[in-house]
Amino acid sequence: MTSILILSGPNLNLLGTRQPEVYGHATLADIEAMCAAKAKELSLALAFEQSNSEGALVDHIHAARGTHDGLILNAGAYTHTSIALMDAISSTEIPTIELHLSNIHAREPFRQQSYIAKVAVGQICGFGPAGYPLALEALATHLGHAA
Template sequence: MPSLLILNGPNLNLLGTRQPEVYGRVTLADIENACRTKARNLGIGLDFLQSNHEGVLLDAIHAARGVHDGIILNAGAYTHTSVALMDAIASVALPVIELHLSNIHAREPFRHKSFIAPVALGQICGFGAAGYGLAIDALLEHLQGGA
C-alpha cells in the first residue's frame, strides 16, 4: 500500500480566516479530513503535518525516506526563500509535488520564483483546496508508473 506525506508550511494553519479572498474559506482541518477520506477510499496510507518552522519541515522530509513513497508539499512562503527545503528534497530522492492554493504565477513577482520547482516532480497551483486531491491523484499515477 503506497504511503504519502502531506506537508504544509507557514501560515497554513490560518486557512479559512487568513485572506479568504486569496486562499478561500476552507480550513486546514477541512483539507486534512478530505485528504484522509480520499486516502481511505483509495486504500493508501497518509500522514499530514503543518509547521510554521522550516526546521520541522526539513526533519519531516528527512524522516519520510523509507517510510513514505512520496510527498505533497505546500511550503507556503518558504517556496520562494528556502534553499534548505530544496536541498532536503533533492537529498531524500522521493517524488515531491509542489502545491499552492493560489496561482503563484498570477500574484506578486517575488512569488513567481520557486526553489522547490527544480527538484519537484511537478507543481499544482491555483485550484484552491481541490489542489490537494489533484496532487494525491497525480502522485499515485506517478508511483504506479503512469505520469
C-alpha cells in the same frame, strides 16, 4: 500500502481565516478530511504535518525517507526562499509534488520564483483546496500505485 506525507508550511494553520479572498474559507482540518477521503478511495496511507518553522519542515522531509513513498508539499512562503527545503527533497529523493492554493504565477513577482519546483515531479497551483486530491491522484499515478 503506498504512503504519502502531506506537509504544510508557514501560516497554513491559519487557513479559513487568513486572507480568505486569496486562500478561501476551508481550514487545514477541512483539507485534511478531504484528503483522507480521497486517500481511502485510492487505497493510500496518509500522514499530515504542519509547521511554521523551516527547520522542522526539513526534519519532516528527512524523517519521510524510508517511511513514505511520496510527498505533497505546500511550503507556503518558503517556496520562494528555501534552498534548505529544495536540498532536503533532493537529498532524500522522495517524489514530491509542489502544491499551492493560489496561482503563484499570477501573483506578485517574488511569488513566481520557486525553489521547490526545481526538484519536484510537478506543481499544482490555483485550484484552492481541490488541488490536494488532484495532487494525491497525480502522485499515486507517478508512483505506479493502482487503487
